[in-house]
Amino acid sequence: MENIHAVYNGRFNFLNDIKISPLSRAYTFSDSVYEVIPFCNSNIIAFDKHITRLKNSCDSLSFKADVKKISSEILDLINKSNHANGYVYYQVSRGIDPIRSHMFDDSISLETFGYVVEHNFISKSLTVMICEDMRWQRCDIKSTSLLGNVLSMNNARNNGCDEVIMHKNNLITEGGASNVFFANDDCVFTPSLSNNILPGITRELLIEEIKQAGIKIEEGQFDVDDLLRAKSIWLTSSTKGLAQVKEISGKKTNLVNDHQLFKACEEIFVKNFLS
Numbered sequence: 509m510e511n512i513h514a515v516y517n518g519r520f521n522f523l524n525d526i527k528i529s530p531l532s533r534a535y536t537f538s539d540s541v542y543e544v545i546p547f548c549n550s551n552i553i554a555f556d557k558h559i560t561r562l563k564n565s566c567d568s569l570s571f572k573a574d575v576k577k578i579s580s581e582i583l584d585l586i587n588k589s590n591h592a593n594g595y596v597y598y599q600v601s602r603g604i605d606p607i608r609s610h611m612f613d614d615s616i617s618l619e620t621f622g623y624v625v626e627h628n629f630i631s632k633s634l635t636v637m638i639c640e641d642m643r644w645q646r647c648d649i650k651s652t653s654l655l656g657n658v659l660s661m662n663n664a665r666n667n668g669c670d671e672v673i674m675h676k677n678n679l680i681t682e683g684g685a686s687n688v689f690f691a692n693d694d695c696v697f698t699p700s701l702s703n704n705i706l707p708g709i710t711r712e713l714l715i716e717e718i719k720q721a722g723i724k725i726e727e728g729q730f731d732v733d734d735l736l737r738a739k740s741i742w743l744t745s746s747t748k749g750l751a752q753v754k755e756i757s758g759k760k761t762n763l764v765n766d767h768q769l770f771k772a773c774e775e776i777f778v779k780n781f782l783s
């Protein structure tokens with residue numbers, strides 16, 4: 509495997525050469541937040557929005573992060589990599605405890621870690637599984653505490669699926685690592701942020717573009733039956749872009765391959781961000 513450029517506590521190194529303490533609170537408590545910042549044809553997609561979300565995640569956990577320093581490290585990683593297409597993973601943890609303890613000592617310093625990898629943004633059509641959303645109540649924070657997502661997504665994979673679409677009390681929330689959009693013949697729908705979901709950057713960019721293009725879009729509360737009645741469903745994320753859902757495991761659907769509203773949204777997104 510090629511050497512992956514990385515940075516740990518401000519020091520650049522190759523990923524394989526970084527050593528971390530097992531008493532890092534990222535390791536013992538998932539007391540950490542992260543971002544995934546994509547770049548395509550050497551353009552960083554919505555850099556400021558990613559940095560703002562990272563700052564919000566840090567603020568929610570009272571991490572006093574140096575956002576300017578973090579931004580410059582992310583840019584340096586991209587430059588060092590020489591990749592045209594890829595993403596940076598960047599994580600901030602509360603730091604390293606002298607000994608494991610739920611209650612943290614305010615004097616420990618934040619621990620930061622990032623790396624850059626090549627990635628291609630061509631999405632394939634997905635088979636998804638619908639499942640109950642078993643996560644905590646603060647999914648707006650981009651925390652590394654992702655066990656709910658991890659268990660659901662691996663259960664989906666063991667059943668031949670690529671992703672999950674979750675619902676809480678029958679109301680659609682989001683994908684395991686993506687936001688959900690669906691459409692009938694004249695309107696696009698997506699769960700509003702008040703449904704305890706991550707404020708996805710791709711979701712936000714797409715909503716702005718859809719409105720600009722004069723396509724009807726509604727953010728709100730939608731149930732599983734609304735989703736099953738849809739003509740088109742797609743998932744969005746920084747690494748997937750827009751990925752069409754071709755099948756929902758075990759369910760009868762009305763999905764139309766390459767529905768006109770999906771194609772229109774995909775075209776807008778690719779034109780504005782991926783070309």
Ligand code: PMP
Binds near residue numbers: 683685
């Ligand atoms: N929801 C969840 C749970 C995610 O993990 C992700 C991907 N990080 C998203 C939504 C999509 O967010 P973004 O478009 O910012 O990548």
